[in-house]
Amino acid sequence: MSADTxxxxxxxxxxxxxxxxxDALLPDPGLAEHQWRPTDVxxxxxxxxxxxxxxxxxxxxxxxxxxxxxxxTLKTGTDGHTFIGxxxxxxxxxxxxxxxxxxxxxxxxxxxxxxMGDHEISEQRHPAASSEEDRTATLAxxxxxxxxxxxxxxxxxxxxxxxxVALLAAPAVVMLRDLGxxxxxxxxxxxxAGLHHTIWAKGTRVVRxxxxxxxxxxxxxxxxxxxxxxxxxxxxxxxxxQIAKSKxxxxxxxxxxxxxxxxxxxxxxxxxxxxxxKICTHVGCPISLNExxxxxxxxxxxxxxxxxxxSGRVVFGPAGRHLPQLPLxxxxxxxxxxxxDFLEPVGPSxxxxxxxxxxxxxxxxxx
Amino acid sequence: MSIDTxxxxxxxxxxxxxAKPSKAGAAAQWADERLGLAAMGKKNLxxxxxxxxxxxxxxxxxxxxxxxxLSGVFLTLWFRPSMAxxxxxxxxxxxxxLQMSEAFSSALNISFDVRGGLLMRQMHHWAAMLFIAAMMxxxxxxxxTGAHRKPRELxxxxxxxxxxxxxLEGFTGYSLPDDLLSGTGIRAADGFIKSIPIxxxxxxxxxxxxxxxxESIIPRLYTIHVLLIPGLxxxxxxxxxxxxxxHKHTQWAGxxxxxxxxxxxxxxxxxxxxxxxxxxxxxGVTALMGGLLSIxxxxxxxxxxxxxxxAGSQPDWYMGWPDGALRIMPGWESHFWGSxxxxxxxxxxxxxxxxxxxxxxxxxxxxxxxxxxxREHHLLxxxxxxxxxxxxxxxxxxxxxxxxxxxGNDIIAIRLHASINQITYxxxxxxxxxxxxAFLVTRRICISLQRHDNDLLLHGYETGVIMRTPEGSYYEKxxxxxxxxxxxxxxxxxxxxxxTPAAGPDTNGVPAPQSKLGGLREKIxxxxxxxxxxxPTHAELEEARHHAAHExxxxxxxxxxxxxxxxxxxxxxxxEEPIRxxxxx
Numbered sequence: 002m003s004a005d006t007x008x009x010x011x012x013x014x015x016x017x018x019x020x021x022x023x024d025a026l027l028p029d030p031g032l033a034e035h036q037w038r039p040t041d042v043x044x045x046x047x048x049x050x051x052x053x054x055x056x057x058x059x060x061x062x063x064x065x066x067x068x069x070x071x072x073x074t075l076k077t078g079t080d081g082h083t084f085i086g087x088x089x090x091x092x093x094x095x096x097x098x099x100x101x102x103x104x105x106x107x108x109x110x111x112x113x114x115x116x117m118g119d120h121e122i123s124e125q126r127h128p129a130a131s132s133e134e135d136r137t138a139t140l141a142x143x144x145x146x147x148x149x150x151x152x153x154x155x156x157x158x159x160x161x162x163x164x165x166v167a168l169l170a171a172p173a174v175v176m177l178r179d180l181g182x183x184x185x186x187x188x189x190x191x192x193x194a195g196l197h198h199t200i201w202a203k204g205t206r207v208v209r210x211x212x213x214x215x216x217x218x219x220x221x222x223x224x225x226x227x228x229x230x231x232x233x234x235x236x237x238x239x240x241x242x243q244i245a246k247s248k249x250x251x252x253x254x255x256x257x258x259x260x261x262x263x264x265x266x267x268x269x270x271x272x273x274x275x276x277x278x279k280i281c282t283h284v285g286c287p288i289s290l291n292e293x294x295x296x297x298x299x300x301x302x303x304x305x306x307x308x309x310x311x312s313g314r315v316v317f318g319p320a321g322r323h324l325p326q327l328p329l330x331x332x333x334x335x336x337x338x339x340x341x342d343f344l345e346p347v348g349p350s351x352x353x354x355x356x357x358x359x360x361x362x363x364x365x366x367x368x
Numbered sequence: 369m370s371i372d373t374x375x376x377x378x379x380x381x382x383x384x385x386x387a388k389p390s391k392a393g394a395a396a397q398w399a400d401e402r403l404g405l406a407a408m409g410k411k412n413l414x415x416x417x418x419x420x421x422x423x424x425x426x427x428x429x430x431x432x433x434x435x436x437x438l439s440g441v442f443l444t445l446w447f448r449p450s451m452a453x454x455x456x457x458x459x460x461x462x463x464x465x466l467q468m469s470e471a472f473s474s475a476l477n478i479s480f481d482v483r484g485g486l487l488m489r490q491m492h493h494w495a496a497m498l499f500i501a502a503m504m505x506x507x508x509x510x511x512x513t514g515a516h517r518k519p520r521e522l523x524x525x526x527x528x529x530x531x532x533x534x535x536l537e538g539f540t541g542y543s544l545p546d547d548l549l550s551g552t553g554i555r556a557a558d559g560f561i562k563s564i565p566i567x568x569x570x571x572x573x574x575x576x577x578x579x580x581x582x583e584s585i586i587p588r589l590y591t592i593h594v595l596l597i598p599g600l601x602x603x604x605x606x607x608x609x610x611x612x613x614x615h616k617h618t619q620w621a622g623x624x625x626x627x628x629x630x631x632x633x634x635x636x637x638x639x640x641x642x643x644x645x646x647x648x649x650x651x652g653v654t655a656l657m658g659g660l661l662s663i664x665x666x667x668x669x670x671x672x673x674x675x676x677x678x679a680g681s682q683p684d685w686y687m688g689w690p691d692g693a694l695r696i697m698p699g700w701e702s703h704f705w706g707s708x709x710x711x712x713x714x715x716x717x718x719x720x721x722x723x724x725x726x727x728x729x730x731x732x733x734x735x736x737x738x739x740x741x742x743r744e745h746h747l748l749x750x751x752x753x754x755x756x757x758x759x760x761x762x763x764x765x766x767x768x769x770x771x772x773x774x775x776g777n778d779i780i781a782i783r784l785h786a787s788i789n790q791i792t793y794x795x796x797x798x799x800x801x802x803x804x805x806a807f808l809v810t811r812r813i814c815i816s817l818q819r820h821d822n823d824l825l826l827h828g829y830e831t832g833v834i835m836r837t838p839e840g841s842y843y844e845k846x847x848x849x850x851x852x853x854x855x856x857x858x859x860x861x862x863x864x865x866x867x868t869p870a871a872g873p874d875t876n877g878v879p880a881p882q883s884k885l886g887g888l889r890e891k892i893x894x895x896x897x898x899x900x901x902x903x904p905t906h907a908e909l910e911e912a913r914h915h916a917a918h919e920x921x922x923x924x925x926x927x928x929x930x931x932x933x934x935x936x937x938x939x940x941x942x943x944e945e946p947i948r949x950x951x952x953x
Contacts, residue, residue: 024862025858026858026903026904026906026909027851027854027855027858027909028855029623029624029626029855030623030624030851030852030855031623031624032623032624032625032631033623033624033852072483072484075483077459077480077481077482077483077485077486078458078459078460078480078481079459079460079461079462079480080459080461081480088486090483090484090486091486091487091490091658091659092659092660093659094483094484094487094659095487095490095491095655095656095657095658095659095660096656096659096660098487098652098655098659099652099653099654099655099656099657099658099659100652100656101652102648102649102651102652102655103648103649103652103653103655103656104652105645105648105652106645106646106647106648106649106650106651106652107645107649108645109641109642109644109645109648110641110642110645110646110649112641112645113637113638113641113642113645117637117638117641118637118638119633119638121631121632121633122414122416122631122632122633122634123416123624123629123630123631124415124416124616124629124630124631125628125629126616126627126628126629126630126746128519128744129519129614129615129744130519177574180574180575180577180584181573181574181575181576181577181578181582181584182573182578183570183573184569184570184573187573187578187579194579195579196569196579210675228675230675238453239452239453239583240451240578240581240582240583243581243582243583243674244578244579244580244581244582246673246674246675247555247579247580247581247674247675250674250675279675280674283559283699283712283713284555284556284558284559284560284563284694284713285555285556285558285559285580286552286555286556286677286681287674287675287676287677289677301677301678301681301778302552302556302677302681303691303694303695304695304777304778304788304792305699315699317788317789317792318695318699318792319694319695319696319697319698319699319712319713319716320699320712321699321700321701321710321711321712321713322699322701348559349558349559349562349563349710349713350562350563350701350708350710350713351562351563351568351569351572351708352562352564352565352566352567352568352569352707352708353569353706353707353708354707354708355703355706355708
């Protein structure tokens with residue numbers, strides 16, 4: 002390798018030279034000569050630059066004062082002041098604060114460019130590595146320290162220390178245990194608890210989302226998509242309500258009974274009305290987009306598409322499993338009810354989940 | 369180093385000539401007697417920083433982090449990280465009387481009832497976007513110019529960790545207001561976690577304090593967002609800066625700029641003024657954005673409700689690429705012995721980002737292993753002069769871009785009236801083919817640019833002047849480039865030098881044992897440098913110069929006669945040159 006020897010001389014005794022060198026094809030012309038700026042040689046230009054910088058700082062001060070004025074005078078909120086349809090307070094505060102800061106920045110940079118010395122200077126680099134002497138000295142110090150501690154000669158002390166310190170990881174991990182219960186520990190703690198259950202049960206009435214009124218089959222027209230919840234959901238509060246809601250939400254669709262493809266779906270429907278979990282089996286978004294003519298339901302998050310006429314089969318997208326169907330029936334008063342809880346876990350997949358096909362689930366229901 | 373200040377603006381001189389000890393001097397002495405600052409100041413006050421626009425990118429990231437700290441502290445004064453249910457009573461009419469979490473209610477409070485609160489919220493969000501975007505572009509700049517090479521590999525690792533932590537910090541912050549979009553994000557995150565084999569549902573229950581959504585996640589994310597990750601970010605940024613100071617900044621090759629020196633402006637005053645001024649500019653631009661550009665209007669989304677979602681749900685842009693991978697993944701799920709393996713989620717959202725991050729983290733070490741280059745590098749390389757490296761990053765960028773596109777497949781389908789199915793199928797293939805094409809094309813472009821550089825060196829630049837020979841044929845006149853340009857172009861390695869095996873015979877002349885891995889490495893190294901165009905040899909350059917001298921002699925007869933346009937090529941002084949010579953009339 003032909004290296005430029007000028008790099009090998011080193012500049013700092015004891016340092017390894019920086020040895021990234023290439024063969025010098027042409028001589029280095031050296032640093033360009035410094036050029037004087039107009040502000041260096043012309044007193045008028047210099048004064049002008051000074052005024053420019055001071056003006057920028059002055060304007061910044063004006064913007065800051067305006068910021069305080071706007072802070073005091075402009076009202077926020079829905080009935081606050083507006084400015085071309087925007088919240089006037091936010092626009093005014095943002096603009097004045099922005100200008101106050103920006104003008105200081107521009108002023109300082111203008112000062113640096115026009116008035117501060119602009120000579121480029123050169124500084125020697127030193128290799129990142131320490132010098133050989135330093136290395137030797139450090140190694141000697143390290144060895145002396147280790148020798149005096151006797152850590153090499155006393156394996157019993159060393160190993161018992163290492164062992165006891167390593168074991169201290171255990172409290173750090175163990176203490177995180179009470180972050181939350183295990184999945185099977187919550188079962189029975191509150192209504193519909195656990196990954197395998199929801200608050201749906203045999204005879205639970207289907208009620209309208211938000212208002213909570215029961216629904217008759219005749220209330221739904223063909224092609225209508227309904228968001229619904231189990232009766233009793235709205236009696237819950239706080240975290241229990243949120244947990245129950247995040248699993249029990251359903252969508253109902255009424256279709257021509259002849260359009261239904263799978264037997265399971267037909268058996269669990271009432272006059273062409275089918276009910277499915279609203280929670281996507283992919284990562285759990287609530288599914289909401291209905292393709293009316295095809296009975297396909299599309300998840301807005303990652304576009305998994307399920308066929309509601311065919312046991313919630315995945316027709317497109319990244320979901321790995323069909324949408325769980327809720328067996329529907331009618332009670333004595335003619336209101337829609339669930340025949341049971343979902344027969345499989347709703348929502349995203351998880352390790353302990355034992356997947357069954359819809360027909361297996363149906364068989365279980367019969368027995 | 370002393371400089372000639374004889375003509376520097378007079379306003380500068382007064383301070384430099386301070387005669388008697390001032391109050392500041394006394395204060396400095398007081399401090400030095402206790403802290404010994406002079407020793408450090410001697411080394412660093414005039415530390416040299418080279419100048420180039422691309423060195424500003426990391427600075428944007430640094431300053432936007434400072435803006436994040438300042439605006440973030442302001443927000444904590446009002447934000448309540450609690451999922452307790454409250455009835456909203458604030459001044460935003462459409463939501464008054466609604467049940468919502470305290471977190472969302474306080475986010476509305478900051479937006480509508482705290483003066484300047486919305487500004488700070490929006491500045492905080494914009495600064496976060498700027499922080500991550502600047503880190504990404506800074507990473508690209510560093511890699512494309514070879515600034516990650518020895519001795520700066522560890523600073524690359526720290527920088528990569530900063531990008532990872534910044535992304536996590538962004539996600540946790542995005543989740544805090546507990547609005548519909550952020551809740552949907554957490555819901556999806558729960559699905560991601562549950563897809564992890566064996567421990568997924570346990571981790572989910574530990575994180576959420578029980579079943580999703582529970583009432584623990586917001587306070588926990590809050591602690592992570594305002595304490596844990598910012599602490600780590602601060603420590604890593606400090607380490608990043610310290611290493612930068614220790615290594616000294618890289619610089620571009622040029623006259624007087626070598627591997628052994630650093631040329632530029634001293635820290636005090638010019639660099640400090642420019643960097644300090646730039647902080648105010650970043651801060652100011654963020655304030656203008658916060659005032660004029662709406663971002664994350666949580667009141668439009670409403671409080672989180674696990675049964676609600678809006679179409680076109682999108683995470684923040686920097687989370688878009690794993691989301692895109694998730695969207696185009698086929699729905700593979702396996703079941704063994706009563707367990708569920710969600711490949712469709714686990715692979716794109718847990719394994720893929722981890723894998724790609726590891727690759728980015730290891731890039732300097734992979735490159736170092738292939739090239740076997742153990743030298744220190746302080747001069748930057750032009751991207752064209754490392755075609756394989758440049759092509760590798762462009763391939764990675766293409767992969768990123770394609771995944772990111774996939775993250776908006778629904779929006780693309782709507783805007784372009786295209787089938788979302790076909791877009792998805794196309795992207796499934798494109799993420800494999802696209803990076804390969806990008807790699808090959810970029811590599812060839814780099815190589816042809818190298819060839820162009822050699823043409824400039826050997827044959828000069830194109831003047832745009834067409835010459836006619838006495839025989840009547842035409843050619844374009846070339847003129848030699850300046851010494852400065854020529855020198856700058858030639859400061860680069862020859863690939864042939866790189867191909868000499870790193871493990872040569874040792875000092876006793878015993879050849880190094882050739883391992884299997886070593887053989888593979890030799891092959892990869894040959895491919896790495898394959899087709900590189902080296903700079904000319906001494907002989908080639910001499911011959912070219914001889915030829916140019918001959919040509920100049922031939923053309924000497926034309927001297928003094930303006931060849932139209934020739935003098936206006938930007939390389940000759942034109943102050944007194946008439947555009948059209950008088951005698952034409």
